[in-house]
Every structure is written in C-alpha cells, then in structure tokens.
Amino acid sequence: MDAETRRLRQRLSDAGHVPDIVILKQTTTSTNDDVRELAQKNIASILICSEAQTQGRGQHQRQWISPKGNIYLSTLINSRTPLDGRLALEVALNILQMPKLHGLNLQVKWPNDLYSSQGKWGGILVEPLSPHQAIVGVGVNLFTPQSHDPLQPISSLSDFGLNNLDRIEIVAQLYLAIQQAAQWFEHGCYNLADRFNHHAVFMQEQVQFEHHQGILTGRFEGINQEGAVLISNNGQQQTFYQGRMRRILGQDDPS
Numbered sequence: 001m002d003a004e005t006r007r008l009r010q011r012l013s014d015a016g017h018v019p020d021i022v023i024l025k026q027t028t029t030s031t032n033d034d035v036r037e038l039a040q041k042n043i044a045s046i047l048i049c050s051e052a053q054t055q056g057r058g059q060h061q062r063q064w065i066s067p068k069g070n071i072y073l074s075t076l077i078n079s080r081t082p083l084d085g086r087l088a089l090e091v092a093l094n095i096l097q098m099p100k101l102h103g104l105n106l107q108v109k110w111p112n113d114l115y116s117s118q119g120k121w122g123g124i125l126v127e128p129l130s131p132h133q134a135i136v137g138v139g140v141n142l143f144t145p146q147s148h149d150p151l152q153p154i155s156s157l158s159d160f161g162l163n164n165l166d167r168i169e170i171v172a173q174l175y176l177a178i179q180q181a182a183q184w185f186e187h188g189c190y191n192l193a194d195r196f197n198h199h200a201v202f203m204q205e206q207v208q209f210e211h212h213q214g215i216l217t218g219r220f221e222g223i224n225q226e227g228a229v230l231i232s233n234n235g236q237q238q239t240f241y242q243g244r245m246r247r248i249l250g251q252d253d254p255s
Contacts, residue, residue: 004168011172012047017179019045019075024171027052031074032127032137039076039129049073049171070145070156071167073174074137077182083134085241086189086227088112088126089196090181091136095122096199097180098173104160107201110229110245114140115201116160119153136178142167189225197222202247207231211243220245 001009005024012018021043028034028050035046052068077087092108095101107115114122122140129135141156142165157165184190197203200222207220209231218233229240 008168008172011168012175015172015176017176019047019175021046021048023048025050027054027068028072029054030137031072032125032135035074035076035135035137036127036129039133039135044076044078046076047073047175048075070142071140071171071174072137073171074135075175075178077134077136077178079132079134079182079186081186081188082131083126083128083185084227085111085126086192087134087136087181087185088124089192089223089227090184090189091124091126091138091178093195093199094177094181094184095124095138095174098170098177100157100162100170100173106160106199108196108199109201110196110223111227116155118155118159121155121157121159138174138178140170140174142170189227192227193223193225196227202245206248208246208248209240209243210246211240217248 002024005022008024009018009022012022021038023034025048030053031048031050034048038046050072051070053072088111092112092114095114096106096108105117109115109120112124113120114124122138125137127135127137141154143158144154144156202220203222205220206217209216209218209229216231216233216238218231218238221230221232221237223229224239229243229245231238231240
C-alpha cells in the first residue's frame, strides 16, 4: 500500500467511515466500472479514485471528458430504502457542505451537475445495480479543463480562489459527503425541496426542458419534495422526473 492510500485510509478511519476496499489509480477506463466489478464479487464497501479516465461517462451515456489531474471517484451505496432519483440530489447538496467548500456560493443544476457562477465544476452519476444498491460516481475539476462545448462554461475549484488543493483531503471529504447523503436519503430526504431550491441554478428563469415527448420552454420553479422538476408554461405548472434542462440562449450564463 502506497503512502497516499495509507493516508486516505487513516483519514477515513478517523472519521469512522473507512471502506473495505480503497484504491487510488493514476488512470482507469471508468471508476464506476471498477466499482461494478468489485460489487459483483459481493464486496459492499468500496472507494476507487483515479486521476484520469479513458472512458468516463455522464448521464445517458454521454462522454465525460476526464483529463489527468482532476478527481474521478466512485463508491457503492447500500440502502434499506428503495433507491430513486433523490439520491443524486442529496449527493450534490452534501458535497456543497464539504468543509473545503465552506463559504463559497456554489450551486446545483438539476439533476446532477455541480455549478458556480463561472460554470460547471463537477458532476454526479448514479448507476443502480439493484433496487437497494447503486454506484455513485463523482467527477470534480481541481483545475479547469479545456471545454469543447461553447454552450457549456467549465470551472474548477482552483477558480474559486482555493489554495493548497490537498487531493487526498478532498477525496476523503467527497467520500464522506456521499455517505452523509445516503443517510439523508435513508431518512426520507427531509425538506429536500427547500434545501435544493436554495442552491438551484436557473431558479425562476426561462429554460428549455428536453424530455421524452419533446422540448418545453418555460420558467424553472425548482423541484418538489419528490425531486421532480417544476416547469411553468402559459400559467400551467408541469412536473418531470426525467429530462435535461438548459438556460435559454441569449441570457447571461448559457448552459
């Protein structure tokens, strides 16, 4: 075991949440796939982190660009409560509460993006393995990668004026935030709508919402307690549990 892995295990042990398997990699195809392989061997407590991914992915199998130097980690969540889309929202909200991010005005874009006024700095991918077990993957930019999408501003922790970015400490805080999120989920996601809407990007702004029946233009009014998006159009509010939201082009901060 190398020194960084020992240090990470000790940090998590001190917090009372050291997993059975802790693996730090320089590169991998996908940390979610690495966790999936171990989960199939009935290992229930896993943390895998890599500095780069060659086949990273986001929602709906979209490619997640994973250049070397940022954080890509995955872990396994086992829940007594049947899993649903609220888990990803809880993960996002608990990441915003990490000590390292204290005092920063950070935001969340439904359903799984970590945002700031400067752009997207991270993302979350939850992949269910069963009704009670899921892989939670998180990608966080320590440094700002080059963006190939002019409509998607990209940011990073280094853009927020954070100095001395201790990679191991950030990995530990991310893992602990995911564990805390799982506890919020187990206990019914208390006051989820208010907590999420307090940090939600694009609140009360005009958005385009792409769903299985087409694209709806309307005002984003946050989420309800079940984690569903609320879009108001022509005086009527519609509810969606799946889809993709973009700000209307021409506004100050396109997504």
